[in-house]
Amino acid sequence: MIKKILPGLLSLLCLTFFSLEALSAQVKPDITLKGVITGSENNSYVEAPFTVPDGIVSITVTFHYTGKEQHTALDLGLFDPERFRGWSGGNKDHFTVSTTSATPSYLPGPLPAGQWKLIIGVPNIRETVTSNYEANIFFTREKSTPTSFADAPLRDGPAWYRGDLHIHTAHSDGSCQSQSGKKVPCPVFLTAETASARGLDFIAVTDHNTDSHYDALRELQPYFDKLLFIPGREITTFWGHANLFGPTDFVDFRVGTTVPSAQMLFEEAARMHAILSINHPNAPTGQVCMGCGWTPKEAVDPHLIQSIEAVNGGAEEGQYSGISFWEKYLNQGYRITAIGGSDNHNAPAPAGSRSAIGSPTTVIYADNLSVPAILDGIRKGHVFIDLSATRDRRFEIAAEDGNQKGIMGDALPAPAGSTVQISAHVVACSGNKLRFLLDGQPVASLDSNISQADQGISLTLPSDGKKHWLRPDVVSPEGKLILLGNPIYLNYTEDKK
Numbered sequence: 001m002i003k004k005i006l007p008g009l010l011s012l013l014c015l016t017f018f019s020l021e022a023l024s025a026q027v028k029p030d031i032t033l034k035g036v037i038t039g040s041e042n043n044s045y046v047e048a049p050f051t052v053p054d055g056i057v058s059i060t061v062t063f064h065y066t067g068k069e070q071h072t073a074l075d076l077g078l079f080d081p082e083r084f085r086g087w088s089g090g091n092k093d094h095f096t097v098s099t100t101s102a103t104p105s106y107l108p109g110p111l112p113a114g115q116w117k118l119i120i121g122v123p124n125i126r127e128t129v130t131s132n133y134e135a136n137i138f139f140t141r142e143k144s145t146p147t148s149f150a151d152a153p154l155r156d157g158p159a160w161y162r163g164d165l166h167i168h169t170a171h172s173d174g175s176c177q178s179q180s181g182k183k184v185p186c187p188v189f190l191t192a193e194t195a196s197a198r199g200l201d202f203i204a205v206t207d208h209n210t211d212s213h214y215d216a217l218r219e220l221q222p223y224f225d226k227l228l229f230i231p232g233r234e235i236t237t238f239w240g241h242a243n244l245f246g247p248t249d250f251v252d253f254r255v256g257t258t259v260p261s262a263q264m265l266f267e268e269a270a271r272m273h274a275i276l277s278i279n280h281p282n283a284p285t286g287q288v289c290m291g292c293g294w295t296p297k298e299a300v301d302p303h304l305i306q307s308i309e310a311v312n313g314g315a316e317e318g319q320y321s322g323i324s325f326w327e328k329y330l331n332q333g334y335r336i337t338a339i340g341g342s343d344n345h346n347a348p349a350p351a352g353s354r355s356a357i358g359s360p361t362t363v364i365y366a367d368n369l370s371v372p373a374i375l376d377g378i379r380k381g382h383v384f385i386d387l388s389a390t391r392d393r394r395f396e397i398a399a400e401d402g403n404q405k406g407i408m409g410d411a412l413p414a415p416a417g418s419t420v421q422i423s424a425h426v427v428a429c430s431g432n433k434l435r436f437l438l439d440g441q442p443v444a445s446l447d448s449n450i451s452q453a454d455q456g457i458s459l460t461l462p463s464d465g466k467k468h469w470l471r472p473d474v475v476s477p478e479g480k481l482i483l484l485g486n487p488i489y490l491n492y493t494e495d496k497k
């Protein structure tokens with residue numbers, strides 16, 4: 001029975017996707033309630049109390065009973081010490097309530113310590129029948145990440161997955177037109193529908209500082225079983241914005257008041273195994289956009305910065321683009337992943353318009369379509385950005401030196417005097433040009449015209465044995481950026497943090 005419910009627990013308990021066998025050994029319920037319902041209890045409500053200790057951040061209940069073949073039906077509901085928390089009747093055999101979200105039928109909110117009660121409703125049990133029930137209760141005690149709203153990966157297997165990592169909804173300043181044409185806060189489901197219609201595999205709804213959108217996402221995820229929701233929010237300070245991916249727990253954003261420095265935010269993100277990605281770092285800060293540029297009072301240790309939004313939907317190129325900010329860190333020797341985000345504030349905005357959902361698209365090579373795997377792909381730098389928001393452009397770069405191989409984001413030893421073999425696979429980019437930057441400088445010998453819809457290109461680069469970052473782009477004949485690739489890091493010996 002445990003094995004049957006474990007896939008659901010993978011996400012509910014904020015665990016990464018281990019094998020079922022591994023989980024069976026690791027996940028033990030904190031409390032098991034067993035009881036017997038008899039025929040005399042037909043059409044009544046039975047209480048099953050249990051004690052919730054201090055410091056719990058989510059509670060998952062699984063519920064099973066015998067006698068279904070004899071038409072026994074048991075319903076389920078929940079009270080905390082102070083209030084009613086929901087009723088799922090006979091429609092769910094497991095549910096989660098946490099401070100920020102809950103399985104539909106149940107209410108999120110504080111989880112006070114004390115005596116809670118499962119309410120077991122008995123709509124039908126025959127007079128001579130008995131039914132054994134078992135409720136397993138699992139507590140999550142610590143802020144943990146990644147959280148997921150999906151019970152299991154939405155798609156198995158390694159692939160390039162396409163998504164948008166920066167979107168606003170009614171839970172912050174996202175707006176759209178109502179049925180009668182009024183400007184109204186734009187509901188989350190329109191964001192999901194639009195992203196799905198554009199063929200995206202994942203999105204992060206990143207409303208400003210709040211955690212109120214997670215409950216909507218938990219409701220929507222089972223329906224959108226081809227579109228993964230990455231838990232996100234835009235930590236919005238007076239000296240810069242940064243998207244936090246992974247956790248759903250409250251994270252204090254009040255830099256300068258209750259949080260001493262931006263550095264502390266990054267330390268907290270690291271502690272939570274989250275990704276905190278600096279947004280639109282070169283945006284102007286002013287009365288139109290308070291704190292939009294990245295200007296912390298004290299510099300953040302770059303080792304803690306895992307990701308930078310190099311391409312924001314409002315500023316793909318030009319002075320406000322984040323690419324120069326990112327490359328400055330690359331030139332200092334850091335390995336930081338460039339990602340993109342539309343910063344959409346109006347879900348139905350047509351494809352191709354500025355900041356439309358999916359413009360730009362961030363494309364991530366991940367082991368499967370799950371929150372842990374997508375975040376892992378970002379950490380590894382296995383990422384390119386499709387500025388034109390197509391559904392089909394592919395950009396695979398691999399480099400090889402001796403027996404060692406790497407793709408975008410990887411480090412590759414390249415001893416002095418050796419030759420780095422570069423292979424590119426570019427799809428749907430005909431008529432454009434592949435180019436490479438070595439430490440930010442163009443390498444003319446690696447320029448290649450792309451003339452086929454699906455083209456492989458082989459190149460070589462002699463190595464001087466020194467540390468370099470080598471980054472590919474696809475640009476139009478006019479020099480407009482179409483695809484931005486993350487670097488391959490030559491002769492970087494230290495591990496990526």
Ligand SMILES: [Zn+2]
Pocket residue numbers: 234241279280292
């Ligand atoms: Zn912002």
Ligand SMILES: [Zn+2]
Pocket residue numbers: 166168234343
């Ligand atoms: Zn934003």
